[in-house]
Amino acid sequence: MKKYEIILRDLEKKIIEGTYPENELLPSENQLTEIYQTSRATVRQALKILEESGIIQRRHGFGSIVIPRERLMFPISGLISFKELKDSLNFVSTTEILTFEKITVDKQLSELSFFEEGAQAFHILRRRNIDNSFVILDRDYILASIAPNMTEDMIQTSLYAYLEQQLNLDISYAQKEITIDFVNTEDKDYLDLNPKDRHVVSVRSHVYLSDNSIFQYTESRHQVDKFRFTEFSRRQKH
Template identity: 45%
Template sequence: MNTKNKYYDIYLQLEERILNKTYAAGELIPSENLLAKEFHVSRETIRKALVLLLENGFIQKMQGKGSIVIDRERYAFPVSGLTSFKELHEAQHMNATTKVIKNEYEVLPERVRQYVSLPKGAKAWHIERVRSLSGEAVILDKDFLLEEKIRKVADHELENSLYEYLENELGYEISYAQKEFTVEPVTEEDRKWLDLKQDSHVVVVRSAVFLQDTTLFQYTESRHRLDRFRFIDFARRR
């Protein structure tokens, strides 16, 4: 094991144990002393590895007990970041698939037009995708591409990554977003496309997305099943 990267190598091994459920959700992982003996390193090296597990959402420290494995079936969606679904599922090892259910150029619905303050009759590419995790449909994404120069994006690109295509193939510089989070009653459309079981509400994330030059570029509405996600942010007291 590389001396300089001992703690990181240990982190990767512990991460793999959590992902393959050797350490199951809700269980305590071995103590610092036991891990230090197993890996033949100091407790300080183990602490550094545990800090990485903590920062990446794999464990939670319990006062007087140790470190408990967090339920990774509830995936972490960053509140402040502007991250594509593909980037999220690759970073968090999600078993995810995407299905395109709409890809049409049409007049903006009135509620969307008002949200982004565009004139009546404004048009956009209206894209809808269902995101499934481990075979369950848990997100309904509705995107409206407001940039007039954009032409139809092929379904296979939408199933891979819209942002990857727009940035790498078309050269758009997607920069920042204004987000709104609400909990709302499920709609008939939600019930049609999502595996909601007995859920009565969904988490809805609405975003106005802007390019580097401050051009309003996209409106998106993501409707999430309540039990599969936790929305996270990092805050520091000034």
Template identity: 25%
Template sequence: MIENHAKQSGGSDKIDKSSPIPIYYQIMSQLREKILDGAYPVDSTLPPERELVETYQVSRMTIRQAIMELVNEGILVRRKGIGTFVAPPKLEQPLNSLTSFTEDMAQRGMKAGSHVVSFQQMKPDPSTRKLLGIGAHEPVFEYVRLRLADDDPMALETTTLLASLCPGLQKDDLENKSLYDVLNERWGIQLEYATQSLEPILAPAYEAGLLHVPTGSPLLLMHRVTYNQNGKAFEHVKSMYRGDRYKFVTEL
């Protein structure tokens, strides 16, 4: 079946050994083109290494290098003890857009979901006091949510929220709901703007388990401070996005 798909894609299995372009890169480019053309659908496997070796008349090491490049790009994904599969396409997330996760998933035609891992009211730590401009004794809500799209873990969010702006907030308010909708409907809080930073990290063991990725997998760590209609910082969010499912874009 995979061979038939490959033939239907119209892609060439020929490589130019006299080209200055490395052979593994030529093979990688051809495999990528077939994947993007749909010759190898999401969750399907590539032909066995021995078949690719025969097709391209190269060493097994060269084939493995080409496949590893596609894994590094997030086009293929390795599943321990099972094999290498075509990964779902990454979701593009605009850096200059201030929308809720629930709204974002709805716009993509996906079902958003949330699982509250923890929820507590506490005194702010020094970092939170600085970010939100509050005193040591002003209480905050801190909660951790696993964000889901079509029941697949996508991100882990740790949110710190000024308790004085939303008295009576409960854990149930955060299950499978948009926090921003709840804040607006019950307390009249509107999002005005936010500051964000983004950096790559490797998944710690605990977070990797929640996100269903191997420990050490690439994640995208975002810090955001959100301001209301009065220019008051009311929320700090630390989000860990799966690197194999997300890419962030911005318009310059």
């Protein structure tokens, strides 16, 4: 395990256990370099991952503050699998696969996904249980040409683990769109919504490989009061 990973795991553990409480500052970068006997660059790498995971917020000249976890923090800008997010934020979750089938891309799906009409794709529908409630509904379309032998068993634990570790695919970047949508019939059927819920938060993503070819289109629908979506933005000088 690399040094920054050791620091990352130790800081996560201390935040979860309350050693570093919510709304309080972590030790400074200089203090952390002394605590872990490492370089400032290594400490910054661990802090950067904590920030991208929505666990802390770094403010220039102020420090790193622990973000309250009454809602799970979902980073917008990163490209991270649900399993990786779960492991990073250390919450308990299970996944149920509702649909796994191979389909032919029709005109409507082609316009949504940017896949070529007539191509073969895997259609995967999963729901995520967090704190004993189903609060996320994930629909994925994966081009069958990049994973022709994919089975339901292969993706039971993690779709991206299968694609990257077994197929050696280089997943590079995603273009995302976030909207507030009205609750539909599927949401009512598969999510444990509150009686007064009228909306869900939808995150639609087109995901690309390192050669700039699209291979995945996904729509993830979230119960509105369970999550907080975060993004780290840096101002560009003009």
